[in-house]
Amino acid sequence: MSKTKNFIIAILFLLIIFVFGAGTLLKCEDDLIKAFSEDNFDDCKTTIESGVQEKFKSKNNWININGLFQRVAGVTIIRDPGGTDVYKLKNGQTVYTLPEQDMEWYAEQVKSLYDHATDADIDFLYVQQPFKVESDAQMPLGVIEYGNENSDELLSMLREKDIPTLDIRKSIKAANYEHSTLFFDTDHHWKPDTALWAAGVIVKDLEERYDLGLKESEIRYYYDLTNYNVSTYKEWFLGSLGKRTGAWYSGVDDFDVITPKFDTDYDFYAKSASGDIIRRGAFDEVMFKWDLIDEKNYFKLNAYAGYLGGDYAITSIENNKSDNDLSVLLIKDSYSNAMVPYLSTQIKSVTAIDLRHYNDMSMFDYINANDFDVVIIAYNPSAFTEAQFGF
Amino acid sequence: MLFSSNIFIFIFLPTVIFVYYVILKKSRKLQNLFLFFASLFFYAWGEPKFVLIMILSIIVNWIFGLLVDKYRKSNTQAKIIILLDVTFNISIIFVFKYLMFAVKNINGFFGTSIHVPEIMLPIGISFFTFQAISYVIDVYRQDGEAQKNLINVGLYISFFPQLIAGPIVRYGTISDQIINRRESIDDFSKGAVRFIIGLGKKVLLSNNMAYIADTAFAAVDGGTDTLSTAMAWLGIVAYTLQIFFDFSGYSDMAIGLGKMFGFHFLENFDYPYISKSATEFWRRWHISLGSWFRDYVYIPLGGSRVSKKSRHIFNLLVVWLATGIWHGADWTFVLWGLMWFILITVEKMISINSDAIFSNTRWIKHAYLLFFVLIGWVVFRAENLEIAFDYYKCMFSIGDMPLIDNTFLEYIRQCAVYLVFGILFSTPLAKIIASRFKENYVTDIMYIIAIITLFIISVSFIVKGSYNPFIYFNF
Numbered sequence: 001m002s003k004t005k006n007f008i009i010a011i012l013f014l015l016i017i018f019v020f021g022a023g024t025l026l027k028c029e030d031d032l033i034k035a036f037s038e039d040n041f042d043d044c045k046t047t048i049e050s051g052v053q054e055k056f057k058s059k060n061n062w063i064n065i066n067g068l069f070q071r072v073a074g075v076t077i078i079r080d081p082g083g084t085d086v087y088k089l090k091n092g093q094t095v096y097t098l099p100e101q102d103m104e105w106y107a108e109q110v111k112s113l114y115d116h117a118t119d120a121d122i123d124f125l126y127v128q129q130p131f132k133v134e135s136d137a138q139m140p141l142g143v144i145e146y147g148n149e150n151s152d153e154l155l156s157m158l159r160e161k162d163i164p165t166l167d168i169r170k171s172i173k174a175a176n177y178e179h180s181t182l183f184f185d186t187d188h189h190w191k192p193d194t195a196l197w198a199a200g201v202i203v204k205d206l207e208e209r210y211d212l213g214l215k216e217s218e219i220r221y222y223y224d225l226t227n228y229n230v231s232t233y234k235e236w237f238l239g240s241l242g243k244r245t246g247a248w249y250s251g252v253d254d255f256d257v258i259t260p261k262f263d264t265d266y267d268f269y270a271k272s273a274s275g276d277i278i279r280r281g282a283f284d285e286v287m288f289k290w291d292l293i294d295e296k297n298y299f300k301l302n303a304y305a306g307y308l309g310g311d312y313a314i315t316s317i318e319n320n321k322s323d324n325d326l327s328v329l330l331i332k333d334s335y336s337n338a339m340v341p342y343l344s345t346q347i348k349s350v351t352a353i354d355l356r357h358y359n360d361m362s363m364f365d366y367i368n369a370n371d372f373d374v375v376i377i378a379y380n381p382s383a384f385t386e387a388q389f390g391f
Numbered sequence: 392m393l394f395s396s397n398i399f400i401f402i403f404l405p406t407v408i409f410v411y412y413v414i415l416k417k418s419r420k421l422q423n424l425f426l427f428f429a430s431l432f433f434y435a436w437g438e439p440k441f442v443l444i445m446i447l448s449i450i451v452n453w454i455f456g457l458l459v460d461k462y463r464k465s466n467t468q469a470k471i472i473i474l475l476d477v478t479f480n481i482s483i484i485f486v487f488k489y490l491m492f493a494v495k496n497i498n499g500f501f502g503t504s505i506h507v508p509e510i511m512l513p514i515g516i517s518f519f520t521f522q523a524i525s526y527v528i529d530v531y532r533q534d535g536e537a538q539k540n541l542i543n544v545g546l547y548i549s550f551f552p553q554l555i556a557g558p559i560v561r562y563g564t565i566s567d568q569i570i571n572r573r574e575s576i577d578d579f580s581k582g583a584v585r586f587i588i589g590l591g592k593k594v595l596l597s598n599n600m601a602y603i604a605d606t607a608f609a610a611v612d613g614g615t616d617t618l619s620t621a622m623a624w625l626g627i628v629a630y631t632l633q634i635f636f637d638f639s640g641y642s643d644m645a646i647g648l649g650k651m652f653g654f655h656f657l658e659n660f661d662y663p664y665i666s667k668s669a670t671e672f673w674r675r676w677h678i679s680l681g682s683w684f685r686d687y688v689y690i691p692l693g694g695s696r697v698s699k700k701s702r703h704i705f706n707l708l709v710v711w712l713a714t715g716i717w718h719g720a721d722w723t724f725v726l727w728g729l730m731w732f733i734l735i736t737v738e739k740m741i742s743i744n745s746d747a748i749f750s751n752t753r754w755i756k757h758a759y760l761l762f763f764v765l766i767g768w769v770v771f772r773a774e775n776l777e778i779a780f781d782y783y784k785c786m787f788s789i790g791d792m793p794l795i796d797n798t799f800l801e802y803i804r805q806c807a808v809y810l811v812f813g814i815l816f817s818t819p820l821a822k823i824i825a826s827r828f829k830e831n832y833v834t835d836i837m838y839i840i841a842i843i844t845l846f847i848i849s850v851s852f853i854v855k856g857s858y859n860p861f862i863y864f865n866f
Contacts, residue, residue, distance in 0.1 A: 056854050
């Protein structure tokens with residue numbers, strides 16, 4: 001039987017390498033054609049190697065197998081030499097960590113923009129959005145996560161400079177919410193219902209701070225989940241972290257699409273890399289990119305990006321049913337993809353700019369060229385980058 | 392091209408197997424020709440320019456082989472040919488591997504300003520030039536026939552399983568196999584199993600140990616206070632396992648691949664970490680290199696059969712300096728080689744392998760050897776002597792470093808499974824336990840499932856894209 005067992009292994013080995021090899025080559029046809037038209041051998045080689053790696057047959061199933069093995073082995077840090085390591089929190093959620101940063105420069109940048117806004121008699125608010133990790137106690141043994149520390153340092157510096165700030169983390173604590181329930185298990189973003197709630201927190205803070213003329217009853221109304229329809233897509237979404245570790249490691253998330261029960265009418269404009277996007281109609285007609293939500297495909301689709309449609313350089317939403325004239329400039333990160341739609345339920349005009357993609361002009365010039373009542377910077381700690389603070 | 396890559400396992404290897412066994416099965420000549428060109432392609436994939444160096448080496452050594460065969464009857468002429476051949480091969484290694492180091496040190500010692508050339512190191516040059524030297528010398532010693540066919544010499548020197556990182560296949564051991572090998576289903580099957588085991592060692596054990604070792608050595612680069620004592624020890628234990636599974640895993644894959652095509656290479660590792668002396672360690676670690684130096688340097692110098700002890704020590708010094716320098720052009724490798732020279736020389740003086748010494752407490756011998764293995768790997772791994780000595784300080788708590796830190800806790804927690812299996816599989820314990828089970832259908836099915844599962848998990852790491860360094864590629 002000794003020879004037979006080796007023979008069976010060899011047959012299975014050959015089966016695997018031939019089936020997956022041939023399958024991969026068939027998927028890489030375009031890469032092979034491109035490779036042979038390259039000018040030099042190095043480019044040819046790189047094209048073939050990256051094609052084989054990216055289009056490997058059943059790649060997602062292999063990632064799932066790897067995730068299952070890592071889970072069984074009790075690994076809570078999935079190394080990713082080409083990207084960012086993924087960590088599994090004690091509650092089973094996946095996350096990445098942020099390094100320790102010196103926040104001095106970032107505080108100076110916010111101060112400059114605040115001064116400019118204030119000089120133009122525009123109200124200003126810096127909103128610190130929470131990171132998925134509430135404390136290092138949740139992290140794997142020995143791992144320190146600096147998102148909260150960096151946020152604390154920035155907020156402290158901003159307060160020293162008398163810049164108005166709102167710390168959503170404190171609002172979470174005040175509301176007695178369980179931090180982990182506010183975020184997806186497999187993605188670093190907060191959930192849509194969290195975004196809706198956070199929008200209400202921001203508007204309430206602005207009203208209390210600047211007396212914008214918004215009625216408290218209306219604020220309660222527009223940001224109350226009971227005034228929305230919630231469609232839950234069960235086990236629908238594999239977030240960015242889950243896509244890297246596999247669904248068998250991270251699990252999958254339910255995905256909620258939250259639409260108003262009340263009437264809505266919007267003009268929507270977005271500037272994307274592929275051109276201008278113009279939509280007109282009710283909330284569910286303009287705020288979503290349905291082809292990212294309607295189909296369940298764990299690895300190919302990103303349901304979260306179905307809110308607004310992704311990260312656009314500029315998103316401009318006019319609420320035609322709003323009874324105020326407020327115009328808000330929101331300097332955003334991807335958390336606001338889910339928040340901007342709900343801000344727009346009450347605010348007349350919301351212009352959201354993502355500085356990772358927008359570089360037409362400085363925010364100083366942009367403020368000068370438009371007529372805003374309020375400027376909001378809303379960032380989570382992963383947005384502490386030079387690009388996103390390069391106003 | 393790495394063995395542990397999609398492109399090798401799923402594109403190159405199936406293609407070579409198919410062409411060799413299906414299209415060319417009726418012609419040994421065409422099979423050898425195909426394997427030769429496939430091997431050149433394999434090398435060129437990673438080193439498109441340096442493949443010309445290898446081709447030059449093949450042609451020159453083929454000529455020297457023919458010459459030494461023709462003039463073997465004249466001792467003087469044969470020795471001149473061998474000397475020229477060795478000079479040629481060593482010159483190639485010297486230019487590509489040691490010239491920069493030599494010039495830097497000349498400038499350093501003598502205050503000169505000779506331009507230091509920037510020369511890239513062709514992958515595997517130390518391996519294939521040693522094989523080339525072996526070819527000519529073994530032809531002279533009549534351990535193998537001189538090949539009239541250039542392709543056969545080319546195949547011997549460049550055969551892809553052992554081209555990049557060994558084992559250093561001695562010509563005498565496979566000369567007959569070039570033409571007269573007999574492929575068999577049993578050999579192919581055993582080869583496939585061996586390849587899978589080697590792949591698992593590399594991808595699962597070595598790569599995961601590499602994270603710990605690289606973190607530890609990167610930490611000490613920032614100063615001795617950034618690496619705790621515990622992490623320093625964990626780091627070097629991890630490196631000890633990393634280098635073993637990296638290199639022995641690669642050797643397993645090479646031996647397995649060779650078997651698939653009917654070649655039988657000699658073993659390169661025999662559980663070196665269970666050794667009880669430095670002498671024994673080098674009979675178990677990188678056996679092909681040790682035996683190469685023994686047969687082509689140590690014995691021709693006289694070995695231990697010399698009249699003066701000082702001459703014996705000199706012979707040992709030459710071999711161990713050469714062994715150290717072979718591994719790399721840096722003083723760290725020289726120091727590493729010197730460490731082994733001192734240990735082996737002292738062992739020979741006190742006959743440590745005698746059962747009379749520590750006969751009742753063999754663990755002391757094991758501990759002694761393992762201690763120096765760990766100490767040696769520090770200087771071997773460090774980028775320079777300064778980092779090595781800083782690392783030693785951390786290991787022995789000489790300085791302000793903490794005893795234990797979060798990094799140590801993190802890695803112990805994450806890599807516990809790999810550490811345990813790494814230590815287990817670096818000993819023959821698993822094999823001994825397995826041999827206690829009587830072979831039957833149940834154990835065979837479990838074995839099949841285990842090996843295929845190992846293969847699938849290894850491939851999953853490759854497909855996902857995981858950390859994949861190859862240490863011995865630097866040689």
